[in-house]
Amino acid sequence: MLDKTKVIYQIYPKSFKDTNHDGIGDIQGIINKLPYLAELGIDMIWLNPIFPSPQNDNGYDISDYCALDPVFGTMSDFEEMIRVGSQYQIEFMFDMVLNHVSIEHVWFKKALAGDQYYQDFFILRDQPTDWLSKFGGSAWSQFGNTNRYYLHLYDQTQADLNWRNENVRNALFDVVNFWMAKGIRGFRFDVINVIGKDEILKNNSVNEGKAEYTDKPITHEYLKMMNQASFGKNPEIITVGEMSSTTIENCILYTAPDRQELSMVFNFHHLKVDYAEGKKWTIQAFDFQALKELFHSWGEAMSENDGWNALFWNNHDQPRALNRFVDIQNYRVKGATMLATSIHLSRGTPYIYMGEEIGMVDPAFDSIEDYVDVESINAYQMLLAEGKSKTQAFEIIKAKSRDNARTPMQWEDSEYAGFSDVKPWLMVADNYSTINVEKGKTGEIFEYYQTLIHLRKIYPIIQEGTYHAFAKDSSEIYGFERQLGQQKLLVLNHFFAKEVEIELPEAYQGGKILISNYPTEIQAKLILKPYQSIAILVE
Numbered sequence: 001m002l003d004k005t006k007v008i009y010q011i012y013p014k015s016f017k018d019t020n021h022d023g024i025g026d027i028q029g030i031i032n033k034l035p036y037l038a039e040l041g042i043d044m045i046w047l048n049p050i051f052p053s054p055q056n057d058n059g060y061d062i063s064d065y066c067a068l069d070p071v072f073g074t075m076s077d078f079e080e081m082i083r084v085g086s087q088y089q090i091e092f093m094f095d096m097v098l099n100h101v102s103i104e105h106v107w108f109k110k111a112l113a114g115d116q117y118y119q120d121f122f123i124l125r126d127q128p129t130d131w132l133s134k135f136g137g138s139a140w141s142q143f144g145n146t147n148r149y150y151l152h153l154y155d156q157t158q159a160d161l162n163w164r165n166e167n168v169r170n171a172l173f174d175v176v177n178f179w180m181a182k183g184i185r186g187f188r189f190d191v192i193n194v195i196g197k198d199e200i201l202k203n204n205s206v207n208e209g210k211a212e213y214t215d216k217p218i219t220h221e222y223l224k225m226m227n228q229a230s231f232g233k234n235p236e237i238i239t240v241g242e243m244s245s246t247t248i249e250n251c252i253l254y255t256a257p258d259r260q261e262l263s264m265v266f267n268f269h270h271l272k273v274d275y276a277e278g279k280k281w282t283i284q285a286f287d288f289q290a291l292k293e294l295f296h297s298w299g300e301a302m303s304e305n306d307g308w309n310a311l312f313w314n315n316h317d318q319p320r321a322l323n324r325f326v327d328i329q330n331y332r333v334k335g336a337t338m339l340a341t342s343i344h345l346s347r348g349t350p351y352i353y354m355g356e357e358i359g360m361v362d363p364a365f366d367s368i369e370d371y372v373d374v375e376s377i378n379a380y381q382m383l384l385a386e387g388k389s390k391t392q393a394f395e396i397i398k399a400k401s402r403d404n405a406r407t408p409m410q411w412e413d414s415e416y417a418g419f420s421d422v423k424p425w426l427m428v429a430d431n432y433s434t435i436n437v438e439k440g441k442t443g444e445i446f447e448y449y450q451t452l453i454h455l456r457k458i459y460p461i462i463q464e465g466t467y468h469a470f471a472k473d474s475s476e477i478y479g480f481e482r483q484l485g486q487q488k489l490l491v492l493n494h495f496f497a498k499e500v501e502i503e504l505p506e507a508y509q510g511g512k513i514l515i516s517n518y519p520t521e522i523q524a525k526l527i528l529k530p531y532q533s534i535a536i537l538v539e
């Protein structure tokens with residue numbers, strides 16, 4: 001049974017804390033900061049991949065699943081991290097990238113050298129389909145100097161694995177068992193809803209070919225098999241599937257406990273409400289109606305059908321939510337606490353991305369040279385090829401690049417923000433002297449997160465309550481109700497920089513305020529301040 005009191009914190013290891021003076025974060029840096037995370041109150045840490053990798057896609061191109069990249073530390077550092085973590089009741093979630101491996105992985109190398117057994121580990125065809133890679137260009141590249149092509153839904157250095165082959169599945173299940181035996185208690189499965197590919201692959205020029213490999217029924221079978229062969233053996237293990245372009249129906253199937261697939265899912269629809277015509281590399285203000293409707297439809301359908309969501313605003317693939325949804329010039333702090341309330345009191349498991357708890361925002365890089373992410377660099381070239389000027393293309397990268405979230409964690413107001421004592425692999429954001437942990441720890445945002453985490457631990461209604469849309473027609477407020485037995489909790493989140501009035505249903509007028517980011521009293525006609533959140537409980 002999933003423990004619904006838990007809150008998970010995501011660390012991007014490369015950018016968290018460097019202790020060995022190479023400008024790259026490491027395991028000792030994580031150990032060093034465990035007391036800080038314990039103070040915040042989180043239960044589990046999700047680490048982006050720290051396995052050996054040529055780092056073409058920052059570790060999502062794995063060349064050895066059962067070792068650690070020396071740049072992050074040794075196996076004994078890892079063991080120390082697990083041990084010290086347990087002293088603080090903090091467990092660890094590893095990032096399993098099981099859809100693809102780096103072309104530097106021995107499996108791909110042996111396949112290239114002509115070994116038939118390993119060629120069957122990959123998706124090789126004489127005739128490529130017309131699918132596009134998610135990082136731009138064709139999804140197929142020539143397999144060595146043969147007449148065949150291998151599939152790569154991501155970068156050409158990330159070759160898709162052939163899950164139809166039982167030997168591949170067993171090898172991957174062994175990897176999960178290996179890390180469980182080493183003390184890992186959570187797994188995040190990268191793009192796990194694209195692992196199921198048909199035997200015969202068809203051309204499909206609609207939507208880059210996504211329908212041909214996304215959420216295929218066979219994927220549910222593979223997840224059941226993995227569950228039985230690995231993490232399902234320990235009911236305390238937490239799993240989360242990253243679901244690319246998915247549907248509510250599939251996410252219910254992935255997470256309903258009786259199906260024995262996964263504990264929860266990440267979906268990204270709510271983070272596409274600022275895409276013009278559904279395209280990422282565009283600039284547009286967010287569509288509040290669309291955001292609210294998505295939260296409501298997912299919240300209600302998952303609640304009615306026993307599904308379970310991972311709740312998040314930020315991760316290493318997204319520009320900071322504060323820049324997207326809040327007037328940060330005037331309301332960074334209130335906006336940060338409002339966004340936090342809107343997910344931490346909702347139904348699902350909340351995730352905090354490093355720096356969110358102090359209100360970190362995007363850096364103001366001023367040159368394309370400052371970006372290192374492969375997807376951003378490809379996108380810049382693509383935008384130029386489409387006819388955008390260098391200035392226009394740069395503005396889009398600046399707003400949308402994944403590097404926005406990957407800048408070093410801002411610990412203090414000293415050179416390199418206390419992340420490292422040498423030049424970091426990616427520039428520190430210019431705002432580090434005002435936004436940093438040293439200042440933030442006694443600040444409003446950090447303390448507010450502490451309270452939200454604590455409330456989840458003590459109120460079963462936050463953990464278990466059903467989800468119902470509230471104030472569906474409001475054009476400023478995202479509201480929802482949770483219910484457990486006779487108890488009801490109303491959560492109102494005001495997404496704009498002005499005051500707004502809302503009529504409070506009678507039932508809540510005698511309720512108690514669990515939390516608000518402004519001093520407030522309950523009134524029949526409630527006036528919400530800019531970016532105000534309020535949660536009212538009636539027993």
Ligand code: NOJ
Pocket residue numbers: 057060097154190191242316317
């Ligand atoms: C999703 C990961 O979050 C992202 O960072 C990565 O580039 C792709 N999957 C490919 O592994």
